[in-house]
Amino acid sequence: MTILSENNKEKLKILRENPPFDQCHCMQLFRLQSPRTSKxxxxxxxxxxxxxxxKFVCCQDNKFIKWISINQLLNNNYVTNLWGPELxxxxxxxxxxxxxxxxxxxxLERAYFFLPRDTPRNLEESILQSAHLTEKDVERLYTDFxxxxxxxTYQTFESFRCYMSKHGxxxxxCRLKSLFNAFNVxxxxxxxxxxxxxxxxTIEPDTVHGEWRARFIFRYYNNNGTGNLDLNEFKKMIIDMNQAISLSLESIDLKVKECLNEIGTKIVNGxxxxxxxxxxxxxxxxRFRGTSSLCRSSKSLFEKISRAIAAKALKKSDTFHNIESIVDQFKGICLKCKEKQYHLASHSVKVDSNGYIIHSQTEQFTINYNGLKSYEMSAINYSKEFxxxxxxxxxxxIIKLIREFHSNKGTTRKPKGLLQNDQELxxxxxxxxxxxxDLLLDNEDKCVRISSPCFVIGDIHGNLDDLLTMEQVLWKRIPCVGANFLFLGDYVDRGQWSIECCLYLMAFKILCPNKVTLLRGNHEVRSLQTFYTYKNECLKKYGQIYGEKIWESTNKIFDKLPISATIDNDxxxxxGGIPKNATTINEINQIDRKLIDPEKESSIAWEILWSDPCHNQQFLEICNFFGIDHKDTNGYLNNIKRGTAYQFNEFAATKFLHNNGLTHMIRAHEVPQSGYQFHFNGKCLTIFSCxxxxxxxxxCACVLIDQKILRIIRLDTYNNNDDNMK
Incomplete structure (x- = not known):
């Protein structure tokens, strides 16, 4: 009645007094087991x-109801955008x-029906075994489905098309309709x-080509649904089989005739x-060869779907729906309520004398997974796969190649590029x-929560020497890092190895998704890179085609990077700094996840990327110079040294911190001689790591936050001046 009343209280009252029903009863009670909770x-x-x-007129569409003729459903079996066949x-x-x-x-037991055994009982089990699918793979796909x-509980073509579009x-x-027909046994x-x-x-790259795949390919090309391939459908198959060879129409027709003789034909309905x-x-x-390459994805689509599911389920990416999960979100922040629960890792590692992991192996002892939460289980699978x-x-x-490349990367005057001679790889x-x-960033807030201990690292600016020096000192044992790592942006421009630095940090993030956070800097914006060096570096090292691709692909990741973080909620x-046009962290989290041009799309994001702290005396001098009453500024002035965003004084910083229950702020964006600089009596800290x-x-410096102490770490990178290197 709520739906029929169009959510109008007066109409609902009238309908309750005189229900417009001749009969109303339950047709179906359906229970579906949730994979995440087993409920x-x-x-x-x-x-x-x-x-x-x-009191009620039927068959009138509105925003609550879409009326469909029963004859249309029963006769056509098709309704535009229908999500499932149940209707x-x-x-x-x-x-x-x-x-x-x-x-x-x-x-779940029904989902496991075709799970492969040691000796497959049928073609279905054989094809799953050939694709090397495990019980966990089946469960994760079932979750996604x-x-x-x-x-x-089914997919119509519209639902299938939406599903496949999520995965590449x-x-x-046009192939999706044919794939749907082939899937639909x-x-x-x-x-x-x-x-x-x-x-x-079946479409996995390495699945064995046998009877099941042959029937799948037949259904794929049988678009008329007759159960038999006509000559036009078969011709399309032959063209696809020989697409690597440019055949003339005469050659194609000749090939069709040859293949028809090999297979044999029948006359049906003339x-x-x-x-x-x-x-x-x-x-x-x-007798008929060459079909093995048909109907295969270029890389494992199943693996891609599994990655997406694993990424969603990681603790950092989890959406919290109950009290237990909310408490778990803040584990490690409050020592008094921290639960002392430990789980055995699924891997042991071997470390060489330099501190690098050179080998890992899955432990053979039995681990009790029964007590693990869904995201913890996913994290274990993530570690096995990636x-x-x-x-x-x-x-x-990538990290291995960058380490090897470092010793022969050239100089700032003559820089070389990673895999410059193998651009396709x-x-x-x-x-x-x-x-x-892309999958990881789809689940990160614009302001990320991080707990200590945490290293905070400032601008990198393509300085590969300093980045690998920090690796030597702070995080050699990837992915077995202990502390969290927060990078404050500006990974590219100015330096000669922006591409390598960018790829290294992305790889670091993927291997340690819950330990590494990459924020966006003002140089992770296309317009600035075009003006400075990053775009030119991509084109110079890898040419117009690959250079443009690399530049655009990495920028699509920059578009999604978070723009701020909090450590220990303090x-x-x-x-850059704090925003003038936002007073709370919640407002920052309302910003769109993807910002292609933050200057036009979000003033809040732009101010965070560009703003600078300004000491009170300097702030007053600027006000006096421009004839502005400092009491009317609310602590913000136009940033004349940047030409955009704002300068903020201690009053503005204190107010923003107080509004959000915070005590300090750390930012980058400026170049202190010593690598760090304090502002506002230690309330604000600038850090620079290039x-x-x-x-x-x-x-070069960074900050370690541990045990409620902010400790400056200065790195000895004096000999990292590339102009002195041969």
Whole structure:
């Protein structure tokens, strides 16, 4: 009645007095097991027959109701943007008298139905085994499927198209309709979980090519739905098989004829066609070759989906819905309420004499996972797949390559580039990094919460020597780092190795997602990079095509970086300073996650990236010079030295900190000679982590926050002046 009244209280009152129903009862009680909690979610479906009433007029669309003709549902079996098939199924049931009441359930046990055994019992189990899928892989896909489809438990084509677009496909990709047909083994117009699972396993790059894949390929090209391939459909298959070779129309027709002779044809309804059984038999007997490359993704789509699920479930990315989770969010901040619960790590590591991890192995002892929360379980799987995958994990490989490259990187006058002679490999690694970063950043607030102990590091500006010096001193044992690490932005421009610094930090973030936070600096903006050096560095090292790709891909990650952080709920950290147009952290978190042009899209973000502290005496002098009453400024003046944003004095800083229950702030953005500088009687600290900046003799420093103490650490990087290096 609430829906029928269009959420109008007066209409609802009238409908309650005279309900416009001839009958109303439950058609279905459906229980769906939630993978994250193992609890059940219940869906109730009601059948309501409306009676004629002067108080209510049916069949009028509004923002609450979309009326659909039952004839359209029953005759066409298609409704634009329909999310699941249940509406059609229920309409078919409602035409029968009496209406059957149903009780159904879908549990995790059903999801595991085709889980491969040591000796597969059928083709379905064989294809999952061939794709090297585990019970955990199936559970994670089931989680993604349930969350995407709810309240439906199937995927219509519209739902399937939305799902695949989340994992790399273009919504308008013409192949999606063919893929849907191939996935849909039952040929009923909607996908079950098992059809999605088997379909994804089938298009994996390394899945064995056998009968199951042959039938899958047949369904993919059989767009007319007859169950037989006509000559046009078969011709399309031949063209796809030979797409690497530029064949003329005559050559294609000749190839089609040859293949038809190899497979064999039949006449059905006056048309020459290929049957499914003949097609499969020809492939199995090797009479028809070349189909193995068809219907495969270029890289593991299943792995990409698994990464997305793992990233969502990481503790830092978790959305908290209950008291237990909220308490857990602040573990380690309040010592009195900190729970002393320990879990065995899934890996042991071997460290060389220089402190680097050179080998890792999964421990063989039995670990009781029953007490672990969902994000803790996901973190274990994440470590198996990425953090300790020393051989083929893209972030591990990038860091290894950068370390090797460092000794032969050239000088500031003649800089070399990482993998400059193998640009295709570099592009593949960068693409993998950017994909993982994109998933992680989708779940980070604009103001990130961090707990101590924490190292805070200022501007890097393409200074690879200083960055690797910090690695030597602070975090050699990636990903087994103890403290948290917060980088305050400005990773690119000015220095000659901005690309390498950027890739290193992205890899560091991916390997230690809960330990590393990367903030955006004012140089992580396209307009500034075009004016300074980062874009030119990309083009000069890697040419117009790859250089442009690298520059744009890394900037898409910069667009999503958070712009501030708090440590222990006490210290505000940002690249530049505090915003004039926001008084609370909550306002900062309301900023859009993606900012392509922060100057135009968010004044708050722009001020955080660009503003500077101004000592009171200097602040008064500027006010006097411009004839401004300092009492009218609220602590902010136009930033004349930057030409944008503001300068803020101690009054403004104190007010912002007080409004948010904070005590101190740490920022970067300026170049103190010693690498650090205090403002406002120690309330504000500037830190800079790039020595010899633009040829100067400034030092490199960072901050360690531990045990309620802010400790300055100055790094000896005197010999890191590249102008003196051969």
């Amino acid at each position: 059940f979610v219940t869906r109730l479906t009601y059948f309501i027959e409306l009676s004629k009433s002067d 059609i199924q229920f309409c078919r049931q409602s035409t029968k008298k009496p209406i059957v009441q149903q009780i159904e359930e879908f549990s 349930v969350e995407h489809c709810f309240p439906s 496909f273009d919504r308008q990709d 039952q040929n009923n117009g909607f996908l079950s979980f098992h059809e999605l699972l088997l379909g994804l396993a 048309k020459t066609v290929i049957t499914s059984d003949d097609f499969v038999q020809a492939i199995g007997s090797h 953090q300790f995958n020393m051989e083929s994990s893209a972030p591990n490989l 570099l592009w593949k690694l960068i693409t993998a990094l950017c994909n993982d970063m 210290i505000f950290c940002s690249h 020595s010899h900046y633009c040829g100067n003799q400034n030092h």
